[in-house]
Amino acid sequence: IEQRIFEMFREIFHCATIEEPPFGIGSCLSSRALYAADLILELKHNNKIQPKLLEINFAPDCQHACTSYPTFYNQVFNVLFRDLIDDEDIVDISS
16 A cells, blocks of 8 residues: 555656646756645455545644654755655655
8 A cells, every 4th residue: 555655646746747837846956845745545345445635735734743753854854955865764756
């Protein structure tokens, strides 16, 4: 199920960047952003789990993430600004 969720996110951001602004998200190599996604998992009749996206937030409330994962913002900073992606908690879904 995790792989299907990653595929869903990859497809969402791919579609969001196809069009130039104001219809899509524009390309800017110096831009850095943190998004949060709310989703639910639906159990289908065939016992398959289907992820369903509820919303994506550009300015997420990260209080729970910081409480549950004390190094959350350090990891985010390292990925976004230092290009350090050697942490086992970081998953590259770009390809």
